[in-house]
Amino acid sequence: MERIKITIADDMEAHRRRLERIIGTQMNFELLDSLESGAATVNSVCRRQPDILLTDIEMETRFAGIDASKAVHSMYPDIKIIVLTVHEDDNIVYAAFQNGIVDYLIKSATPDEIIAGIRSAYLDDSPIRPMIARKLRSEMVRVKNNESVVMALLNIVSSLTPSQLEILKLLCQHKSRQQIAELRSVEVETIKKQINGILKKFNMSRTSEVVKKLNEMNLFDIAGHL
Structure with missing residues (x-):
């Protein structure tokens, strides 16, 4: 199985640790970096170029994750970006998809949902989720x-x-x-x-x-x- 290289960005340690544990359960998932700011994420991605970026939206600034995603997508359009957030605001959802994000998951998503989201993104087959379809x-x-x-x-x-x-x-x-x-x-x-x-x-x-x-x-x- 091909290894899927993943970078995490979230300013809350508990959320980062949860994602790290979920990634660790999969033999072909490789965690490259776990970061707490958008700025650090862009620097890390430039150096390590993961297949998947899992990012929160609100970190050092309200839209740090979206700003980081925009920068990453402009430089490395093949990197698949998944947002994991507590926000369901319509404007934030639209801003996310306008900046290269391929999937949008709520942080309460189950481990199976997160794993499936990562695999689908890697295969360029991310679904349009019911929440997004409604919006x-x-x-x-x-x-x-x-x-x-x-x-x-x-x-x-x-x-x-x-x-x-x-x-x-x-x-x-x-x-x-x-x-x-x-x-x-x-x-x-x-x-x-x-x-x-x-x-x-x-x-x-x-x-x-x-x-x-x-x-x-x-x-x-x-x-x-x-």
Whole structure:
């Protein structure tokens, strides 16, 4: 049997020792290193290049494991990275998978689940676990809903005059009416009238509502790529 070389990263000694014991039960598992920080993990991986990296997320910083995974994946994309964590937050899950992680296990996973996860990752056959599948389905629905909102907003933005559009961009940069008036060398009253026209097109009563919605959707970034 091929030996599977493994590195562990977790700032809690009890968790590291548990993983070390689990790895020690398998004849073809070889523990290369057991570390307690993301920075040390990157250094170790560069030197020893394991097949599998088992990493926690929160170590010396809140996202140390994800930062380390990103660095490792950029240098050694063939290394399979598995997150073992207590976090089930959607944003953390997405951040993990965006940075080269192939599997995501909760620390309460059984030894058999962890061993199976390591073997599957080594064979490039990691499953999409039910927890992840649920989150991905929810994200797909959210993205689809956002698409319709973005298109509606883009239609409104495309109907603005060049002057209104420039004022809207400045509002989204959190410029005040006075600052906008000075930048455009016009009276504040002129800016107020333009803003009223913008609000009517968005069917909103306050500029803060419009700005919040556009910035949440990164609308001007999207528009710049169309």
